[in-house]
Amino acid sequence: MNRRLFIGALGASAVGTVAGCLSAGDSRTISATPARVSADAAATAGYEYQGTRERVETERVGSEDVEVTSYVSVYDRAMELPTAEFGEDAVKAGVFAVLAAPQVTVGDETINPISDRSRRELANRIQRHYDGFEIDRAVGGRAIQALGQRFSFQSYEGTAALQGEAEIAVRLDIAQRQHEDDYDVIAAIYPVEDLLEGGSEQERIDTLVRGLEQYDDIEVEIVESGSDGGD
Template sequence: MNRRLFIGTLGAGALGTVAGCVSGLADDVATFSATPARVSEDAAAEADYKYQGTRERIDSEVVGGQDVEVTSYISVYDRAIDLTGERFGGDALKASVFGVIATPQVSVDGEDFDPVGDLSNRELAERVQSHYSGIEVDRAVGGRALQALGQRFSFQSYEGIATLQAEYDVSVHLDVAQRDHEDDHVVVAAVYPTDSILSEGSEQGRIDTLTRGLEQYEGIDVKLESERSGE
């Protein structure tokens, strides 16, 4: 599974131009910024996931007749998994990806702008499917609720097929949950192989560990990569 493609999916596809309180004003452009979110080091280590960095995404929009610049953050983790079966060649593939997106909620002159908050989990899953060439989502297969960031995150799980390294077709689950936290909207998404092809047991427990380990606060330490809409 290509990490860059997954970041692009969550940043450009699942979110689009996203939208709190105004954080600044530069050249007559109002700027809004989310607080980055990431998984604690202890939780990432327990789940055996590697932190791949946090993408800072900047989008421009007109809200309430005002030009605004919106900064969102996408933190991504992945894990190499030994997949069973001869067709995988015994390779350890980066087959599981976890992402957390934080977007500010914008309000200017009585006009609110928060397209992500208006999307259902199913709609977010469909955005991931339509913007990721290597995954096809088939159907919903259940859900679960977890506590994270002092909130209740309700996951919806979908089943589908993902293509790894442009070569292997793998049955996967796509989990999506979203929740407001402070002045931001937080989306959690994960893609991971189903139990039928894993040699190490279910991956869902690791995803739950990552989710429960989410952190979001001012001054949080993240490894930033910058991106502007259209890039």
């Protein structure tokens, strides 16, 4: 799969409607707090941090320009797959991302573009924005404790084009919920168990989720979209 396309699809699934809900006189700049995985958890899971993308949306609201900033932190893992296209070379086929989008309070109402969307709706939006990914069916879910809260995941299976060369069976895990002043979306896409010699990738994903961190003044490495090569 193309990591940049997946990241872009995740971002497109969750942002772009907050500013339209504001009215003139509200704050001109609204920013989420980035989320990341602890270094220890990432190392245990075997995933490599690829930086955090900053997504800024500017909308004209009344007589003001309102700037809304969200963040997507991305991790990936190289693994060997039994496909002739790649031979014995390890391929970055597992991608984990956590999106933090700000919620906005207007009077007595709190508004966020992802708060009212189901996991299926978010999964469908990722599918629509990512040409190489096709969802076939839902395959169950699980709950994981992270950030002092309970995240309920839904899993889907489908197919994805890996680096534009081979179509493989993959699983998408997705969860979303409020954490303090933000809404977080956690998404992971990885090959199904039958393609992996070491068994299911789910245990590694669960380690990443449990290792999530999000707090004021957290340090992340902001990278430009497209700076990672996109494999």
